[in-house]
Each structure stands twice: as C-alpha cells, then as structure tokens.
Amino acid sequence: MTCKQRFSLILAFCYSALLLMTENCPLSHKIVDDCGNVGLLWNCSGLNISKLPTAIPSELENGTVTLDLSFNLFSNLTEETFQQIAAYSNVTSVILHHNYITKIENKTFRKLSNLCSLDVSFTLLEKSKIDADAFSNLDNLKILRIHRNNFQGDHVCEEGDFQHDVYISYNDDDTSWVANNLNPKLESLNIKAWFKVRDSIPGVSQSEEIIKCINESRKVMFIISESFLDIGWSSYAVQMAITHAFHNQRQRSIVVIIKDGLPLERLPKEFKHIWWCIEHLRWPEDETNDETLLLNLSNVLLSE
Numbered sequence: 001m002t003c004k005q006r007f008s009l010i011l012a013f014c015y016s017a018l019l020l021m022t023e024n025c026p027l028s029h030k031i032v033d034d035c036g037n038v039g040l041l042w043n044c045s046g047l048n049i050s051k052l053p054t055a056i057p058s059e060l061e062n063g064t065v066t067l068d069l070s071f072n073l074f075s076n077l078t079e080e081t082f083q084q085i086a087a088y089s090n091v092t093s094v095i096l097h098h099n100y101i102t103k104i105e106n107k108t109f110r111k112l113s114n115l116c117s118l119d120v121s122f123t124l125l126e127k128s129k130i131d132a133d134a135f136s137n138l139d140n141l142k143i144l145r146i147h148r149n150n151f152q153g154d155h156v157c158e159e160g161d162f163q164h165d166v167y168i169s170y171n172d173d174d175t176s177w178v179a180n181n182l183n184p185k186l187e188s189l190n191i192k193a194w195f196k197v198r199d200s201i202p203g204v205s206q207s208e209e210i211i212k213c214i215n216e217s218r219k220v221m222f223i224i225s226e227s228f229l230d231i232g233w234s235s236y237a238v239q240m241a242i243t244h245a246f247h248n249q250r251q252r253s254i255v256v257i258i259k260d261g262l263p264l265e266r267l268p269k270e271f272k273h274i275w276w277c278i279e280h281l282r283w284p285e286d287e288t289n290d291e292t293l294l295l296n297l298s299n300v301l302l303s304e
C-alpha cells in the first residue's frame with residue numbers, strides 16, 4: 001500500500017467516524033423557533049432514544065436552544081429528563097411529538113423556565129397520568145401542543161353521528177354463531193349491530209363498505225375464535241378495521257370477544273400491544289347464565 005493510499009484510507013475512516021458522530025443529533029445554527037427566538041437547533045429526531053444524549057455539544061453552552069426529540073421512544077417525562085440540558089443551555093422550545101409518553105411528573109420542566117413552546121402531541125398521555133404540578137414554572141410558555149393523546153372523549157365523530165352501535169368483524173366460519181347466538185342478545189339489549197350479511201350495500205366494494213360501516217358505528221367488535229386466528233386475522237378486512245379505528249382516535253371503541261376458551265397468549269400481537277385501551281369479554285362455554293352475559297355485554301358496548 002502506498003503512502004497516498006494509506007492516507008486516503010485514514011481520511012475515509014475519519015470521515016465516516018465524523019459522519020457517525022454528526023448523524024447522532026445534528027446541530028443547526030440561526031434557526032427561528034415557534035416563538036420567534038433565534039438560536040440553535042439540536043435535532044435528535046427519529047433516533048429511537050428514550051432519554052437525552054448525555055454528551056451535549058459545547059456549542060450549546062448558554063445558547064438559546066430548540067430541542068427536537070420527535071419520533072423517539074420517550075415513555076415518561078420526569079425531573080431528570082431535562083435536568084442536564086437545562087443547566088447547560090437556555091432551552092426555549094421542546095418538540096416531543098410522536099413518542100410513547102404516558103406520564104409527565106411534577107417538576108419535569110422546573111429548570112426550563114424560559115421554555116416558550118412545547119409540543120407533546122401524538123403521544124399516549126392520559127389525563128390521570130399528568131401530575132397536578134407537571135406544568136408548573138412554565139411562566140414563559142406561549143405555545144402548547146397536546147392534541148392526539150388518549151384523552152377521553154377525544155373522538156372525531158360527535159355523539160349522535162352514529163347510525164349503528166357496533167360493527168362486528170368476524171370470520172366467515174362464525175357467521176351462524178353471530179347470527180344465532182350473539183345477535184339475539186344484542187337485540188334484547190336494544191343494541192343496533194352491523195354485520196356484513198344483513199346490512200350489505202349492493203354495488204359497493206367490500207373494503208369501501210367496511211370503512212363506511214366502521215365510521216358509522218360507535219364501536220368495533222372483533223370475534224376472536226379458533227377460526228378467526230387461523231384465517232380471519234390476516235385478512236385485509238380485519239387489518240383495515242383496526243387501522244381505521246386507530247386513525248380515527250377511536251381505539252377506546254374496540255371491543256374484543258374471546259371465544260372457544262382461547263388463552264390470552266394466543267391473541268394477535270396487534271391486540272396485545274394495545275390491550276390497555278381495549279374492552280374485552282370472554283364468551284362463556286355454556287351460555288346458560290344469561291344474565292351475567294347480558295350484563296357484561298352491555299358493560300362493554302354501552303360504556304363510553
């Protein structure tokens with residue numbers, strides 16, 4: 001290897017090391033934040049991180065800083081989350097949309113007294129998980145984005161919009177069970193159900209119709225049986241049903257009926273991931289205890 005070759009090899013190595021480092025959280029100068037402050041942007045967006053990097057670039061010392069932490073894996077915000085950066089920089093804007101935040105603790109922003117803009121939209125916050133003093137000391141906050149979280153009543157559809165109480169998604173093998181066992185019970189509870197056989201709209205393609213029906217129903221119910229696991233789950237219709245319910249912020253409206261004594265482990269992983277926001281009911285093997293069953297059904301279907 002000649003000297004020149006060796007030199008370019010070293011150069012290439014240094015260059016890729018530099019790329020790796022800057023790839024971490026790029027810095028931009030002279031950006032303007034949402035409040036009009038001119039400063040630096042430390043952009044840690046989309047790096048699958050759950051906490052801030054501890055190595056803070058020296059350029060950020062005493063600087064006016066926007067922190068972009070969007071599209072990451074932050075799951076909770078605590079007193080520790082911003083402690084280090086708050087002692088080092090003058091943070092005026094924090095962007096945290098598209099994370100998995102379920103919790104904001106007291107004192108989280110205590111040291112970020114110049115914070116002017118905060119974006120915690122598109123995360124998994126619930127009212128009860130935001131501590132009473134979570135936002136205290138944010139005397140300079142002007143912009144707070146907090147939409148698209150799990151706040152109850154956050155439905156796109158207004159009440160009264162729904163033509164049906166429930167859209168039922170099931171595998172064809174369970175058609176007679178739905179018609180003969182489930183539907184009479186729903187009818188006795190005065191619940192209007194929509195399932196494909198009865199309410200098909202001639203001339204409309206099946207996928208269009210499913211979307212329309214789900215949109216016009218208060219709840220979406222999945223009948224999870226042996227045959228549903230075998231075939232139903234992978235079907236396009238089912239995937240679409242759950243996707244649509246999610247896109248419309250209607251995840252609290254998903255009801256799962258577990259048949260055939262299936263253990264929870266066998267449920268599709270899509271459900272397991274969102275188990276905390278699903279209503280479920282185990283269908284008893286013998287249906288003789290009608291009253292309990294009816295009570296449970298009305299609990300999951302008539303609750304808001």
Ligand SMILES: *[C@@H]1O[C@H](CO)[C@@H](O)[C@H](O)[C@H]1NC(C)=O
Nearest residue numbers: 041043044045046066068095
């Ligand atoms: C941060 O970087 C991402 C791309 O990695 C970009 O989409 C985003 O707009 C940047 N943030 C800001 C505040 O400019």
Ligand SMILES: *[C@@H]1O[C@H](CO)[C@@H](O)[C@H](O)[C@H]1NC(C)=O
Nearest residue numbers: 045046047048049071072073
């Ligand atoms: C983050 O994780 C996702 C899913 O595991 C992966 O597809 C993506 O490439 C990861 N991004 C980075 C920057 O590591």
Ligand SMILES: *[C@@H]1O[C@H](CO)[C@@H](O)[C@H](O)[C@H]1NC(C)=O
Nearest residue numbers: 058059060061062063088089
């Ligand atoms: C940042 O501010 C601190 C406290 O005012 C000061 O001691 C330090 O020298 C400043 N650093 C720079 C780089 O200006």
Ligand SMILES: *[C@@H]1O[C@H](CO)[C@@H](O)[C@H](O)[C@H]1NC(C)=O
Nearest residue numbers: 050051073074075076077078
């Ligand atoms: C907060 O999230 C971090 C990172 O995911 C985790 O290590 C820590 O245990 C969590 N703390 C609390 C109080 O939930």
Ligand SMILES: *[C@@H]1O[C@H](CO)[C@@H](O)[C@H](O)[C@H]1NC(C)=O
Nearest residue numbers: 037038039062064090092114
């Ligand atoms: C922090 O930045 C804001 C906006 O640039 C500025 O008004 C404020 O005086 C700064 N505070 C400190 C302590 O540097």
Ligand SMILES: *[C@@H]1O[C@H](CO)[C@@H](O)[C@H](O)[C@H]1NC(C)=O
Nearest residue numbers: 105106107130131132133134
């Ligand atoms: C948060 O602060 C409020 C008011 O000071 C207090 O009532 C509450 O118990 C605190 N919550 C936690 C989890 O420490």
Ligand SMILES: *[C@@H]1O[C@H](CO)[C@@H](O)[C@H](O)[C@H]1NC(C)=O
Nearest residue numbers: 157158161162211212215216
């Ligand atoms: C969903 O229903 C609402 C209210 O009935 C309607 O305005 C909207 O167009 C529907 N969307 C779809 C995709 O059908």
Ligand SMILES: *[C@@H]1O[C@H](CO)[C@@H](O)[C@H](O)[C@H]1NC(C)=O
Nearest residue numbers: 280281282283292293295296
């Ligand atoms: C059905 O209701 C009974 C009585 O209220 C309760 O004990 C049982 O756990 C319920 N089952 C389900 C799956 O909700």
